Amino acid sequence: MPASRICSDGLNQYQKQEAFIIKHIYRSERSGNPRGSCNKRLARRSAARQFLTVSLMSLLLRCSDESTTTDGPTSLEDPAVFQNQSSPFRSEVVEIVLAPGVGTEVQSVLTEDQAILYQWNTDGAVVYSDFHGHDPEDDSFWVQYRENEGGREDYGSLVAPFSGQHGWYFRNDGETEIVIRLRVSGYFSEIVNQGIM
Numbered sequence: 001m002p003a004s005r006i007c008s009d010g011l012n013q014y015q016k017q018e019a020f021i022i023k024h025i026y027r028s029e030r031s032g033n034p035r036g037s038c039n040k041r042l043a044r045r046s047a048a049r050q051f052l053t054v055s056l057m058s059l060l061l062r063c064s065d066e067s068t069t070t071d072g073p074t075s076l077e078d079p080a081v082f083q084n085q086s087s088p089f090r091s092e093v094v095e096i097v098l099a100p101g102v103g104t105e106v107q108s109v110l111t112e113d114q115a116i117l118y119q120w121n122t123d124g125a126v127v128y129s130d131f132h133g134h135d136p137e138d139d140s141f142w143v144q145y146r147e148n149e150g151g152r153e154d155y156g157s158l159v160a161p162f163s164g165q166h167g168w169y170f171r172n173d174g175e176t177e178i179v180i181r182l183r184v185s186g187y188f189s190e191i192v193n194q195g196i197m
Contacts, residue, residue: 080113083187091185094193098127098172098180103197107167108188110160116186120168121153123179129154133166165192 076082094106108116120129128149134142143161148154150173160166172178184191 083113083115085187089186090188091183092191094182094184094191096170096180096182098170098178098196100172100175100177103128103169103171105167105169105194105197106182107165107192107194108184108186109164109190109192110158110166110186110188111163112160114187115157115159116166116184116188117157118182118184119153119155120180120182122181124152125172125174125176125178126150126152127178127180128171128173130169131156131167132169133158133160133162133164135162135164167192 096104096106098104110116129147129151130144131146131154132142132144145158145166146154146156158166168182170180
C-alpha cells in the first residue's frame, strides 16, 4: 500500500480516537459531581493529551518510514546497465565490395561495457559472416557471438564483455561480386577496416 494511503488512513483513525476521548472525558465530567476535584479533571485531560500526542507521533514516524521505503526508487542490481557518457554516440557506415572467394574484416574498437547497435545488408547476394570479438594484444583469445553460413542481412546490438575489437568477418563464397553495407552506432572509439584478406 502506498505511503500516502497509509498516512491518510492513519490520520483518519487518529482523529476518530481524539474525538472519542474528548467526548468521553467531557461526558464523565458533566455526569459526575460538578464540585469534584479540579485536580482529577486536569489529570484526566493531561493523560488524554499525552495519549493522543504519543499516537500522533507514532503515526508521523510510521508515515515517514513508509515514504522513504515504499515510494522511493528501487536500487539497480547491476549499476553497469546505465552508463553516462561525456560525448554523443558515433555512427559510421562502411561499404564493402567483395569479389568471389574474397574475405574481409571490419571491427569496432570498444572498451568493456560500452554498447553498439549494428545492421548490415548485401545487394541481394548471400555472404558468409562471423561476428566475433578479440583482444588485439592477445591472438590466442577470441569469442564468437554469431556465425551465419549464408545471409543477406543481420541486425543486433552488443555490450562489450571486454575491451578490444568487436566486429565482422565477411567472405564471398559465391561466383559474383557482393556489395555489403554495414552501419555501426554507439560508443566505439573507431572502426578498423582490415581490407581484403
